[in-house]
Amino acid sequence: MAYDxxxxxxxxxxxxxxxxxxxxxxxxxxxIGRGDITTQLTIPKDKEIKAKIIAKEDFLLCGIAVAEKVFKTVDSGVKFEPKIKEGKEIKAKKTIAVISGKASSILTAERVALNLLSLLSGIATKTREFVKELAPFKTKLTDTRKTMPGLRELQKYAVRIGGGHNHRIRLDEMILIKDNHIKAIEGYSKLPSVPAGYKIEIEVQNLDEFNHALHFKPDVIMLDNMQIDQINEAVKIRNSTEFKSHHLPTKLEASGGIFLDNIKKYAATGVDIISVGELTDSVKSVDISLDVV
Structure with missing residues (x-):
């Protein structure tokens, strides 16, 4: 059985x-490489300072514990005092955290801590914007696997903090038969034998492919880059399909070409899930700074 x-x-x-x-x-x-030579040459080893992490714009905070972990990894003696809780909105010019300890440690850890904090807050903030658009609907917003190498778990965490849901995190979590799988096997007349505990999803790109996939009653069908009128029809077909009492109705996922300015139109079709790659693959980090006081 898959894990996580x-x-x-x-x-x-x-x-x-x-x-x-x-x-x-x-x-x-x-x-850091072999060492922070600027800090080593300019800052006395025993010099202690206090610094503040400051918000330079309005955003949803995500990654405060990650930032603290960065400073503590460089120097466990650094004191880190958060001034706002994870998942809370913060206004420009407000203090996010106060840090005190060896100047060399704080300055060496600064960039990595700020990079991660600003990136995760940017993802959470963008996700919250999408979630607000979906407020009138039951549709769930999910991310995709379009993430930065090595940072997927952190990025998917940020989506959750922003109020979204996660799609699969790795290839070992669930079966998702995409167009290239189908091309490679030249179509399919039956589904693979699915191990217990795994969900199965099939990607389709038109109503013919949708009707074929629905015949197998998978857990999810992804409607990839399909037009609104086609999605409306797919939802009607699914809703009129009889499912056995022990089998939950197939969920429908809209994906591709969905942005903040049109997501309501897709949600209004009645799909269960909307997946948006933009949440993690082209996010703008928020603006924050560390100032010695």
Missing amino acids: KYFLSERKPEINPERLESIIRHALIED
Whole structure:
């Protein structure tokens, strides 16, 4: 059975501590190299300072514990005092956290901590904007696997903090038969034997493919880049299909070409899920800074 079920999970969002430590250590090695020579040459070893992380725009905070972990990884003696809780909105010019300790440690950890904090907050903020558009509907918003290499777990965590849901996190979580699978096997007349505990999803691109896929009653059918009128028809067909009492109705997922300005139109069709790659693949980091005080 697969592990770490992310798909539409309702459990409290959290980050695996071991994977977080690995991500941070790799990021620090990438940034520091053989040492922070500027800090080493200009800052006395015993010099202590206090600094503040400041918001320079309005956004939804995500990754405060990640930022703290970065500073603590560089120097466990650094004190980190959050001034706002995870998942809360913060206004420009407000203090996010106060940090105190060795100047060399704080300045060396600064960039990695701010990079992760600003990226995750950007994802959470964008996700919240999409979620607000879906407020009148029952449709669930999910991310995709279009993430930055090495940062997928953090990015999917940020989507959850923003109020969205996760799609599968890895290829081992569920079966998703996409167009290239179907092309490679030149079509299909039956589904593979699915191991217990795994969901199966089939991607389709038109109503003919949809009707063929629905015949097998998979857990989910992805309506990829289909027009609104086609999606409306697919929903009608699904709703009129009889499912056995022990089999939940197939969920429908709209994907492709969906943005903030048109997501309501797709949700109004009655689909169960809308997946948006933009949540993680082209996100704008929020503007924050660290100022010594």
